Amino acid sequence: MRKLILFAVVSGLVSLGCDATPPPEIVFHPEAVVQAGQGYPNRSDWLVVQPPAAVPPAWNTSGYPPVRSLELGTGKSPDENQIRILKPEIGKNILNPADKDALPAADRTAVSKAVDQLFGTPLVPIVPAGKNSAAIEKLHLDSATLAQGAGLYRQWCISCHGPAGGGDGPAAATLSPPPRDYRTGLFKFVSSTPTLAGKPRRADLAKVIRRGLDGSAMPAFPKFSETELQAIISYVLHLSLRGEAEFTAIKRLIIAFEDADPPAQEVAQAAEKALQQWLDADTQPMIAQKSETASTEPLTLVNVPADPATTAEARLQSAARGYLLFVEKSGAGCASCHVNFGRTQQLKYDAWANVIQPRNLFLGLYRAGRSPEELYSRIYVGIAGTGMPSHRQLVEPPAPDGTNKIWDLVHFVQAIGQPAQRAALQARFGIKWE
Ligand code: HEC
Ligand code: HEC
Numbered sequence: 001m002r003k004l005i006l007f008a009v010v011s012g013l014v015s016l017g018c019d020a021t022p023p024p025e026i027v028f029h030p031e032a033v034v035q036a037g038q039g040y041p042n043r044s045d046w047l048v049v050q051p052p053a054a055v056p057p058a059w060n061t062s063g064y065p066p067v068r069s070l071e072l073g074t075g076k077s078p079d080e081n082q083i084r085i086l087k088p089e090i091g092k093n094i095l096n097p098a099d100k101d102a103l104p105a106a107d108r109t110a111v112s113k114a115v116d117q118l119f120g121t122p123l124v125p126i127v128p129a130g131k132n133s134a135a136i137e138k139l140h141l142d143s144a145t146l147a148q149g150a151g152l153y154r155q156w157c158i159s160c161h162g163p164a165g166g167g168d169g170p171a172a173a174t175l176s177p178p179p180r181d182y183r184t185g186l187f188k189f190v191s192s193t194p195t196l197a198g199k200p201r202r203a204d205l206a207k208v209i210r211r212g213l214d215g216s217a218m219p220a221f222p223k224f225s226e227t228e229l230q231a232i233i234s235y236v237l238h239l240s241l242r243g244e245a246e247f248t249a250i251k252r253l254i255i256a257f258e259d260a261d262p263p264a265q266e267v268a269q270a271a272e273k274a275l276q277q278w279l280d281a282d283t284q285p286m287i288a289q290k291s292e293t294a295s296t297e298p299l300t301l302v303n304v305p306a307d308p309a310t311t312a313e314a315r316l317q318s319a320a321r322g323y324l325l326f327v328e329k330s331g332a333g334c335a336s337c338h339v340n341f342g343r344t345q346q347l348k349y350d351a352w353a354n355v356i357q358p359r360n361l362f363l364g365l366y367r368a369g370r371s372p373e374e375l376y377s378r379i380y381v382g383i384a385g386t387g388m389p390s391h392r393q394l395v396e397p398p399a400p401d402g403t404n405k406i407w408d409l410v411h412f413v414q415a416i417g418q419p420a421q422r423a424a425l426q427a428r429f430g431i432k433w434e
Pocket of ligand 2: 356389
């Protein structure tokens with residue numbers, strides 16, 4: 001019952017902003033909504049292997065993510081414009097696993113079999129150790145933990161994130177942004193190094209689950225016990241590893257077929273590589289300094305250096321420096337994406353070919369948390385899968401005068417989200433907002 005109420009609240013919130021959207025006429029991949037106890041659905045939807053460089057013509061219609069429109073084809077989706085823009089990507093950056101000319105049926109079946117064998121079923125989920133049994137222990141991927149996580153996932157997450165973590169549960173149809181599809185192995189709000197391909201630390205996932213993502217349908221789950229939370233995280237890892245192994249094997253068999261090994265070997269290699277990346281991400285946080293707040297704030301992940309500005313006046317001065325970094329061509333380059341501070345529509349496709357917009361910073365609403373430490377870590381790390389790059393070079397090496405350009409940007413971002421602070425910057429430094 002609690003779950004139903006939660007959904008009602010959540011979907012109510014989400015539908016506020018998009019009153020003109022028609023009810024969804026389709027449920028994606030209904031065959032994917034399996035009963036627990038059966039195997040996982042094998043991948044039938046299309047793969048986005050590179051974010052399309054084309055500019056989206058518009059936001060997609062609710063219930064029709066762009067790739068879904070492409071799959072449905074002309075005449076079956078209201079978004080003909082998305083189909084037109086994305087069509088040239090088919091066979092290059094967007095792949096159809098059911099295209100028998102690209103992937104022979106025997107290979108596709110062999111991939112599915114290998115994935116099922118390695119990763120088990122929703123009731124008996126497994127993560128294969130390969131040569132890396134240490135990773136299983138360190139990342140808590142033993143079968144008892146996974147089975148517990150799977151049960152909780154079915155109760156709390158499956159309706160949005162889908163049975164195999166494809167972001168295609170029955171409640172997903174109208175959500176914008178859509179629930180994360182874990183099967184690329186890529187997550188947005190991470191605090192590990194960008195060289196680790198968007199793999200989060202377990203602590204990143206803990207934070208997203210505990211706090212939710214503001215401005216999206218992702219709810220906060222503050223009431224899970226620590227054991228339950230850790231089990232769910234393990235299961236998200238399982239789904240992601242499984243999905244990525246399947247994804248990578250299909251991708252290589254289609255676009256790198258000359259170099260590709262037999263399907264089962266491709267699956268096993270991809271699984272092993274992804275597992276190592278998860279382990280590396282978990283053990284290599286981005287910032288090495290000790291956090292002052294770490295002991296009182298257990299959810300702080302990136303250890304952020306102490307804020308050098310300790311008075312309101314120093315923060316205002318810092319925000320003014322941040323403004324210049326934000327807007328100037330020779331600065332940090334933020335304004336090239338966040339045009340007019342994010343108020344001008346500047347649509348992009350993300351790594352899942354979903355339509356995104358660089359955040360409108362006037363709103364002061366951030367998905368992954370509003371604390372200054374959180375904003376620091378977003379700017380330092382970047383946002384995987386969206387094109388927003390890491391800006392760590394701004395503070396490495398540290399400035400000899402003790403200033404910190406990322407803190408300047410944080411103070412600016414904080415100020416711009418508040419009318420009184422904007423007025424203060426205008427009055428003191430002549431910054432114009434129009
Ligand atoms: C009502 C729908 C809904 C439910 C239920 C839901 N999620 Fe989400 N989840 C979302 C949406 C939407 C996003 C994407 C938000 C975005 O892109 O900013 C998301 C994103 C995520 C992410 C990605 C974070 C990142 O850094 O990329 C994780 C992990 C996640 N959810 C885990 C869970 C888990 C675990 C549960 C169950 C305990 C759950 N979600 C339940 C809608 C939901
Ligand atoms: C290449 C384009 C690009 C550049 C450059 C860029 N951003 Fe972003 N930024 C984005 C996109 C896209 C999003 C929204 C991502 C999403 O949620 O899918 C975003 C989101 C954000 C957010 C919101 C984070 C949250 O938790 O919701 C902040 C804050 C932000 N950017 C600040 C900055 C700052 C400061 C700079 C310069 C140092 C910068 N961005 C440079 C594209 C960019």
